[in-house]
Every structure is written in structure tokens, then in C-alpha cells.
Amino acid sequence: MADLVIVAGVSGSGKSTVGEALALELGVPFVDADSLHSAANVAKMAGGTPLTDEDRGPWLDSIGQAMRSAENDGLVMACSSLRRRYRDQIRASAPGTFFVTLTGSRELLAERLAGRAGHFMPPALLDSQLAAFEPLQPDERGIDLSIDAAPDTLVARAVEAIRAHP
Numbered sequence: 001m002a003d004l005v006i007v008a009g010v011s012g013s014g015k016s017t018v019g020e021a022l023a024l025e026l027g028v029p030f031v032d033a034d035s036l037h038s039a040a041n042v043a044k045m046a047g048g049t050p051l052t053d054e055d056r057g058p059w060l061d062s063i064g065q066a067m068r069s070a071e072n073d074g075l076v077m078a079c080s081s082l083r084r085r086y087r088d089q090i091r092a093s094a095p096g097t098f099f100v101t102l103t104g105s106r107e108l109l110a111e112r113l114a115g116r117a118g119h120f121m122p123p124a125l126l127d128s129q130l131a132a133f134e135p136l137q138p139d140e141r142g143i144d145l146s147i148d149a150a151p152d153t154l155v156a157r158a159v160e161a162i163r164a165h166p
């Protein structure tokens with residue numbers, strides 16, 4: 001099976017940066033799950049209100065379908081996938097998905113969000129993102145990476161982990 005990877009984590013953890021570089025390295029397409037959010041979801045977040053499970057349900061279904069459709073060609077998706085049950089929902093469609101979670105201190109995340117311009121996600125939502133996040137559990141296929149390393153180091157570690165867990 002081709003590589004099916006989701007780069008997950010809270011806002012500002014580096015999902016888009018690391019995901020894009022990882023896709024290049026693996027030679028597969030890259031999709032940012034932010035582009036699959038409904039206009040209503042984006043407006044809600046931009047207005048400073050965290051999404052609920054109900055808001056995320058249809059979005060997670062569309063992500064599961066996109067992953068499943070990519071089973072032959074491979075895909076790297078940047079998608080927050082904050083809770084275990086969200087990852088379960090995606091795996092229900094695409095069981096082969098490997099999750100790379102990006103985690104770091106609140107301080108570092110806040111610094112990276114503050115240094116970024118032109119994004120709809122307000123830094124004020126960081127605490128709700130951190131409250132929702134559930135780390136990978138031992139039975140989940142994936143790896144957790146600490147975001148204090150440079151993006152190319154994170155990509156190399158992710159590739160190594162993907163190859164080690166066929």
C-alpha cells in the first residue's frame with residue numbers, strides 16, 4: 001500500500017509546514033484539511049469560537065473519504081485530528097492511516113502563532129485546541145514528534161517511523 005499519512009496537532013504545531021515537506025520526501029500529494037472545512041466552520045473559528053464535535057463530524061467524514069480514495073496513490077494530509085475518536089472516525093474509512101502528531105509547549109506554540117500572518121485561525125483559540133488534544137495511544141499506528149526540532153529533522157524522523165511500522 002502507498003503511504004497514507006496524517007500530520008496532526010493543534011493550531012500552529014507545524015502541520016502544514018511539516019506535511020508539505022513530508023509529502024515531497026515521500027513523493028505523494030499533499031492536502032491541507034483546512035481546505036475541506038465548510039465556510040461555516042472557517043467563519044466560526046475566524047470569529048474566535050472553537051468547533052464542536054458536531055461541527056467536526058462531516059469534515060472528518062470527508063477526510064476519511066479522501067484518505068480512502070488515496071489508498072493506491074498515497075497522500076499526506078495536514079489535519080488537526082485532535083481527539084482519539086476523530087482519529088478512529090478517519091481510520092474507519094482508511095484503516096492504513098499513519099498519524100504523525102506534532103506536540104510542543106504552549107509557550108512555543110503561542111510564539112509560532114504570533115509570528116504567523118494572514119491565517120484565519122486566531123491565536124486565542126490555542127487553549128481550546130490544547131484542551132481538546134488527546135495524545136496518540138499505544139494501539140494507534142503513528143508517532144509523536146516534538147516540535148522544537150527543525151522541519152527537515154521532523155520530516156526525517158517521520159519517514160523513519162513510517163518505514164519502521166509497515
Ligand SMILES: Nc1ncnc2c1ncn2[C@@H]1O[C@H](COP(=O)(O)OP(=O)(O)OP(=O)(O)O)[C@@H](O)[C@H]1O
Binds near residue numbers: 112
Ligand atoms: N519545526 C519548526 N520550526 C520552526 N518553525 C516552524 C516549525 N514548524 C512550523 N513552523 C512555523 O510555525 C508557524 C506555524 O506552522 P504551520 O502554519 O505549519 O502550523 P499548522 O499546524 O499548519 O497551523 P494551522 O493548523 O493553524 O494551519 C509557521 O509560521 C511556520 O513557518
Ligand SMILES: O=C(O)[C@H](O)[C@@H](O)[C@H](O)[C@H](O)CO
Binds near residue numbers: 009011051081082
Ligand atoms: O479541529 C479543529 O479545531 C480545526 O481543524 C483546527 O485545528 C484548525 O482547522 C486548524 O488548526 C487551523 O488551521
